């Protein structure tokens with residue numbers, strides 16, 4: 001019987017685990033569940049003999065991939081796969097996949113939840129401002145960016161985007177003004193919602209010079225990855241621009257400094273929770289399980305990333 005390990009330090013909603021089990025049961029596979037593990041050793045131990053793994057932001061290092069002595073496929077139930085050592089996967093004949101789009105709406109909704117929390121002063125009873133009529137810049141118009149745009153239209157925001165990989169005509173059809181350069185986006189928009197992946201090109205690319213271009217009361221909303229921010233530059237900007245705000249679902253290493261020095265200008269979630277909804281977990285978990293069955297039974301490699 002084929003074995004599929006679900007290794008999630010931050011567990012899926014129980015209903016999503018039921019959904020995964022259901023897909024695997026139908027295929028005649030066994031589900032092995034490892035939730036809230038506290039060390040890589042525990043994960044390595046659980047991965048012995050399994051044919052497939054489903055993970056979230058769990059760091060699938062070369063050590064982990066190598067310890068899984070019978071592994072054929074690893075699926076990141078989510079979009080970003082910067083947590084998987086893809087070279088180690090390829091070296092060990094392991095197919096790596098993601099499940100693009102499955103948790104995008106949840107992330108987009110959280111971006112607006114954070115914006116509202118900021119402009120309504122943490123719901124503390126004092127007078128705030130509105131999102132309507134403000135300029136929103138979508139930095140990368142992929143799956144999450146599209147949901148952000150749809151929600152922003154409901155709020156009556158003016159929409160702009162920068163994404164060199166997306167056809168400008170498609171953006172225009174969605175009621176968005178596309179820019180040729182990232183600088184134009186930051187210069188124009190009151191709010192920037194970040195949706196770029198973390199890779200060698202993007203790491204630390206959101207830096208002091210770029211953020212300085214934002215207009216008065218500019219707000220950066222980061223539901224992407226903390227690695228894309230140049231934290232030194234961010235700290236300097238928060239200091240020099242007392243009107244600038246930073247909201248993030250992936251708290252920076254300098255979280256304590258920012259929270260202490262700039263209350264009311266920063267909002268950080270307790271733990272990365274953009275995709276932490278029952279719906280997102282069900283969508284991504286079931287997609288991951290289905291992709292595993294399709295690969296192991298039919299060799300289907302759709303969504304392979306290595």
Ligand code: 3PG
Pocket residue numbers: 010056057058077078079080081103224272273274275276
């Ligand atoms: C993603 O890349 O899909 C999101 O960042 C969600 O990550 P999570 O599964 O750890 O919540």
